[in-house]
Amino acid sequence: MASDQQDYYQVLGVSRDASDDEIRKAYRRMARKYHPDIAGEQYKEKFEQVNRAYSVLSDPKKKQMYDAGVDPDHPQQPGFGAADFGGFSDIFSDLFTGGFGGASQRGPIPRQQPGQDALTRLTISLKDAVFGAEKNVEVSTYGVCPTCKGAGSADGSAPTQCPVCHGSGYQQKVSTTLLGQMVSTQPCENCQGHGTVFTNPCPTCQGEGRVRTNRSVGVRIPAGIHDKTRIRLASQGAVGEGAGPAGDLYVDITVAEDKNFTRSDDDLHCWLRVPMTWAALGHAADIDTFDGPRKIQIPEGSQEGDTVSLDGLGVAHLDTSGNSAPQSGARGNLIVHLQVSTPANLNRHQKELLTAFADSYADQGALKQQAKPIERRKGFFSKLKNMFA
Numbered sequence: 001m002a003s004d005q006q007d008y009y010q011v012l013g014v015s016r017d018a019s020d021d022e023i024r025k026a027y028r029r030m031a032r033k034y035h036p037d038i039a040g041e042q043y044k045e046k047f048e049q050v051n052r053a054y055s056v057l058s059d060p061k062k063k064q065m066y067d068a069g070v071d072p073d074h075p076q077q078p079g080f081g082a083a084d085f086g087g088f089s090d091i092f093s094d095l096f097t098g099g100f101g102g103a104s105q106r107g108p109i110p111r112q113q114p115g116q117d118a119l120t121r122l123t124i125s126l127k128d129a130v131f132g133a134e135k136n137v138e139v140s141t142y143g144v145c146p147t148c149k150g151a152g153s154a155d156g157s158a159p160t161q162c163p164v165c166h167g168s169g170y171q172q173k174v175s176t177t178l179l180g181q182m183v184s185t186q187p188c189e190n191c192q193g194h195g196t197v198f199t200n201p202c203p204t205c206q207g208e209g210r211v212r213t214n215r216s217v218g219v220r221i222p223a224g225i226h227d228k229t230r231i232r233l234a235s236q237g238a239v240g241e242g243a244g245p246a247g248d249l250y251v252d253i254t255v256a257e258d259k260n261f262t263r264s265d266d267d268l269h270c271w272l273r274v275p276m277t278w279a280a281l282g283h284a285a286d287i288d289t290f291d292g293p294r295k296i297q298i299p300e301g302s303q304e305g306d307t308v309s310l311d312g313l314g315v316a317h318l319d320t321s322g323n324s325a326p327q328s329g330a331r332g333n334l335i336v337h338l339q340v341s342t343p344a345n346l347n348r349h350q351k352e353l354l355t356a357f358a359d360s361y362a363d364q365g366a367l368k369q370q371a372k373p374i375e376r377r378k379g380f381f382s383k384l385k386n387m388f389a
């Protein structure tokens with residue numbers, strides 16, 4: 001029999017009558033806690049035990065076998081088969097006492113544990129995304145206990161050996177099952193499995209070395225950041241038990257919609273409604289940009305949908321290709337889309353003027369019929385752009 005045979009319920013820290021949901025939650029918690037990437041290589045075996053326990057307890061068939069005392073992964077194993085009930089209690093006592101008490105596998109749970117990551121959200125304006133910003137986020141998570149500075153004791157003294165488990169962190173418990181007496185090992189209740197106790201625990205954190213705190217954490221928003229970006233702030237997450245190293249803080253950034261501009265890659269776009277006369281004659285117009293008011297020249301003969309570009313007034317290009325922090329590069333453009341407004345509700349004088357204009361401007365080419373949208377006539381600016389395209 002494999003020497004690492006464990007009570008799977010105990011491995012996951014749940015009772016024998018735990019629901020599927022409780023088992024699943026316990027698994028997630030334990031797997032996270034003991035993942036070698038988080039807890040370190042020394043917890044690799046523990047992590048494997050957790051996985052093995054869950055693979056059995058999450059499978060209704062295997063769980064049933066396991067509950068009946070059959071090893072679901074080796075049902076035919078001599079001495080462990082369902083049909084072979086003789087000496088079953090011996091096997092169990094062998095398994096659950098000598099079989100898995102090895103100090104190499106089980107020991108007291110270290111008081112110091114790595115802290116968990118934390119996640120928070122932050123909504124910024126499009127302007128902040130264009131220029132970058134320094135922001136603060138409020139996080140409610142574990143911090144080092146201010147009273148004992150993480151020591152856990154009121155007087156700074158180190159914890160002493162637990163008198164109940166003599167430092168092993170485990171207690172043995174005898175229970176009677178259908179199959180006979182079963183000796184199981186579980187975390188010591190006196191020291192919660194740590195093997196040590198504080199004789200004079202810190203009154204603020206009760207020995208945990210950490211307390212829940214509200215903190216304001218500064219976040220640097222790089223210029224050019226995109227909507228739905230996750231920023232990682234190393235070691236700004238929850239401090240671990242026993243003032244263990246803090247996890248990371250993740251900040252999910254949402255860029256709010258702006259009433260004047262939309263973003264497309266590194267360019268900003270806006271739409272400007274202009275009178276037909278401006279479009280026909282050309283006009284200098286004042287517009288708002290994130291860089292303050294700017295004058296744009298609406299070219300003579302502009303058509304509906306023509307654009308005017310203000311170069312370099314867009315969003316900084318965010319380069320995330322490097323291993324270091326993202327670099328903000330040159331800015332994109334601000335593209336102004338012209339929407340030509342046809343005059344309406346003209347008075348008699350205006351109608352006369354426009355009629356006189358119509359008589360003088362015999363644009364026969366304007367009237368055209370075809371099955372598909374007619375490609376719009378290019379204004380001067382668009383022509384210029386096409387020349388360089």
Ligand SMILES: [Zn+2]
Nearest residue numbers: 162165188191
């Ligand atoms: Zn103890």
Ligand SMILES: [Zn+2]
Nearest residue numbers: 145148202205
């Ligand atoms: Zn404390």
